[in-house]
Amino acid sequence: MGDRLDRTPVVAPVGAVGGGTSGSSRPARPGGPWRSLNRAYHGRRRLGVGSLLGLPLTWMLFVYIGSLVLLVYSALNPLDTQTQKPASGFTLDNLRQAFTEWDTVWVVLRTALVALTVTVVCFAIALPVAFFVAKVAWRWARRGIVVAMLLPLWAGYLVKGYAWRAMVSPAGNKFAAAGRGGGGFLQSTFGWTPGYGRVAIVVTLVYFWFPYMVLPIYAGLERLPTSLLDASGDLGARPFRTFRSVILPLLLPSIAAGSIFTFSLSLGDYIVPQIVNQGEERFLFGSVINAVLGAPNQPLAAAYTLWPLMIIILYLLAMKRLGAFDNL
Numbered sequence: 522m523g524d525r526l527d528r529t530p531v532v533a534p535v536g537a538v539g540g541g542t543s544g545s546s547r548p549a550r551p552g553g554p555w556r557s558l559n560r561a562y563h564g565r566r567r568l569g570v571g572s573l574l575g576l577p578l579t580w581m582l583f584v585y586i587g588s589l590v591l592l593v594y595s596a597l598n599p600l601d602t603q604t605q606k607p608a609s610g611f612t613l614d615n616l617r618q619a620f621t622e623w624d625t626v627w628v629v630l631r632t633a634l635v636a637l638t639v640t641v642v643c644f645a646i647a648l649p650v651a652f653f654v655a656k657v658a659w660r661w662a663r664r665g666i667v668v669a670m671l672l673p674l675w676a677g678y679l680v681k682g683y684a685w686r687a688m689v690s691p692a693g694n695k696f697a698a699a700g701r702g703g704g705g706f707l708q709s710t711f712g713w714t715p716g717y718g719r720v721a722i723v724v725t726l727v728y729f730w731f732p733y734m735v736l737p738i739y740a741g742l743e744r745l746p747t748s749l750l751d752a753s754g755d756l757g758a759r760p761f762r763t764f765r766s767v768i769l770p771l772l773l774p775s776i777a778a779g780s781i782f783t784f785s786l787s788l789g790d791y792i793v794p795q796i797v798n799q800g801e802e803r804f805l806f807g808s809v810i811n812a813v814l815g816a817p818n819q820p821l822a823a824a825y826t827l828w829p830l831m832i833i834i835l836y837l838l839a840m841k842r843l844g845a846f847d848n849l
Contacts, residue, residue: 592826597615598820599614599820607819625825639726639783639784643730647738670731673731673732679792679796685796686796688705689721691714717797722798726790730786730787738775781837789829809825
């Protein structure tokens with residue numbers, strides 16, 4: 522008995538485990554290529570992310586950055602009057618015309634004002650709607666309400682545009698209800714319609730891009746703990762003070778993220794003005810670019826497109842300071 526206790530235990534190697542009564546041992550299986558690959562990526566997060574997203578990001582950068590380089594290059598080329606195509610050479614006339622003519626600058630300012638108006642209106646509507654869905658509505662009904670808010674995105678762009686054209690149609694127009702000249706839905710139901718013009722453009726764009734504003738705000742309110750609102754009320758804060766001091770600072774990145782979509786999409790839209798405004802007024806900058814392309818004058822159109830590009834870059838930089846990219 523004492524001899525057994527004094528013996529040093531011997532640990533058999535992993536690959537030498539006995540196999541049944543015969544006492545034979547099975548050799549260790551090789552790691553294989555997948556195990557070697559897993560071992561190579563273990564603990565190297567950047568390598569894994571780079572291998573997963575490297576090829577798609579390279580393609581995206583090649584397409585988008587390459588397109589922007591070609592755009593700037595085309596804006597610096599003169600126009601061949603015979604072929605109506607960019608000619609070889611270098612000129613600053615296109616940039617000078619695009620950035621110094623007051624008519625063009627005024628259209629740019631007017632377009633930016635429309636985009637800001639659409640963004641503000643979308644925010645004013647989305648905030649109470651998202652708060653109701655996230656904090657007030659029944660839990661079993663929240664998903665259904667969110668799906669209902671996303672339903673307009675399932676319809677075609679042109680279908681929605683011509684539907685709003687029929688809705689805002691004034692009396693006597695061919696889009697009037699039942700072809701009797703009594704006006705569209707708004708005219709026949711409420712006795713008033715904005716008609717074809719700037720108000721109709723803003724209303725239509727708000728309808729188009731509202732889901733892109735309400736979703737980030739809803740996601741931000743979902744992450745907002747209800748205990749913070751209860752604590753603010755227990756400390757004697759009124760609803761407006763709670764909104765200003767508690768909800769708004771925490772919700773600001775979500776609002777900035779939603780405004781990126783509404784502002785950029787409204788800034789570059791040129792189809793809605795043609796549908797709802799009947800193309801009678803070059804109201805938005807996209808319509809000007811489309812008209813110049815139809816001239817055709819590709820170098821000048823390329824110079825015009827640098828305006829919205831710079832505006833979007835400045836807007837993205839401003840939203841980045843508010844943490845918008847943390848909610849995308």
